[in-house]
C-alpha cells in the first residue's frame with residue numbers, strides 16, 4: 001500500500017510509521033507533504049529517501065490545486081494526516097473516501113474541532129480536570145476532527161501536574177496506535193459494520 005503522510009513539523013508519528021513499516025513489507029511511505037518550506041519531519045523523510053512536498057502558493061511549493069495530480073503520479077492509495085494543520089481540499093477527501101485518516105491527541109468527540117491542536121488540546125484537557133485522556137484515529141471528512149472513529153486508546157492522567165505531562169503521555173501511545181491502524185488498513189482488516197468501524201484481528 002503506497003501511503004502519503006501529511007506532517008506539521010516535528011514528524012515523530014511519521015517516524016513511528018517508518019520504523020514500524022521496516023518490519024511490515026506491505027506499507028510504503030511514498031511521499032511526505034507539509035505546509036512549511038522545511039521542517040524536521042522532512043529531514044526524517046529524506047533519511048528514508050522519501051520525496052517531500054511543501055504545499056502552498058510560494059515559489060517551489062505544490063499548489064493545493066495540484067495536490068490530486070501529485071498523489072496520482074505517486075500512485076498513492078492511502079493518506080495519513082499526522083499533525084497537518086490545514087484542511088485537505090474537498091476533492092482529495094472525496095477521492096480518498098475511507099482512505100484518509102487523521103490522528104488526534106485526545107478522545108474525540110471531546111476536545112476536538114477548529115483550533116484544537118498541539119498543546120491547546122492538552123491545556124483544555126488539563127483545565128477540565130479530566131482523569132483520562134488519549135488518542136483517536138479517525139476517518140477524515142470535510143471538517144476538522146469529525147470523521148468516524150477508527151481506534152482509540154486512553155491513558156491515565158489523574159496524577160499529572162501540567163498539560164505538557166499529558167502531551168508526553170499521549171504522544172507515547174500515538175506512536176503505538178497509528179502504526180497499528182495503518183498496518184490494519186494495509187492488511188485490509190478495517191470494516192464498516194452497522195455504521196461503526198471494526199478492526200479485524
Ligand code: GRF
Nearest residue numbers: 010011012013083103104105
Ligand atoms: C501529534 O500530537 C498528533 O496527534 C497531532 O499533531 C501532532 C504531530 O506530532 N495531530 P508529530 O509531528 O507527529 O511529532
